[in-house]
Amino acid sequence: EVSGVKGKSVILSCTFTHSNDFSKGPVRAIWRRNDCSTGPVYFQCDFHSGAHNDSNNNCMSISAGKSRSRLAGNLQEGNISLQIENLEWGDSGWYCCGVDFTQIPGTNWTSPVPTKLNIKVESAVIQISSVGWEVQSIQNTIVCTAEGDPLPNITWIGPQKTLQQGIVTSASENHTRTEFLHVKEDGDYICVAENEHGKDERVI
Secondary structure: OEEEEOOOOEEEOOEOOOOOOHHHOOEEEEEEEOOOOOOOEEEEEEEOOOOOHHHOOOEEEOOOOOOOEEEOOOHHHOEOOEEEOOOOHHHOEEEEEEEEEOOOOOOOEEOOOOEEEEEEEEEEEEEEEEEEEEOOOOEEEEEEEEEEEOOOEEEEEOHHHOEEOOEEEEEOOOOEEEEEEEEOOOOOOEEEEEEOOEEEEEEO
């Protein structure tokens, strides 16, 4: 199991042993999603004998036209580790690596153990706004929504750097938390979101 942080990169390790002659034809490294045998191909790399493979020019990702993944290992040395950059929520899940010696029947290899990738998210304040004044109580309400995994804690800092007590309105499965704060004093209010991966803040 491997954990990565949204927006950053991660390497999924995969090594294999072989006694085949790479000069007999192209060798293909394959990474699949979900099912090791029939899952959709996420990344594919063809190695051609005599070509300049050290720059990974013969590798291509065929995942919905995206180019965020590349071979991080050396296929000739039995290492087809995969690097995925700019991680997204949708990258979470199971990955399987395999090798296809295309010119040698019966020499295909697939990792018996898939790798699970979990995406974690640094805290980020994605919205802060003023709901409006409540005339009778002469107070304003401001709302802050933050994203993160694990769910971030929200702290309010008011004028004169004083801590304010907010009220949680929702903490959802889509990794967001929303809090609102009733304020009676003019000035700047800061919403601070923090989890184990990072901290973010916005002012209103």
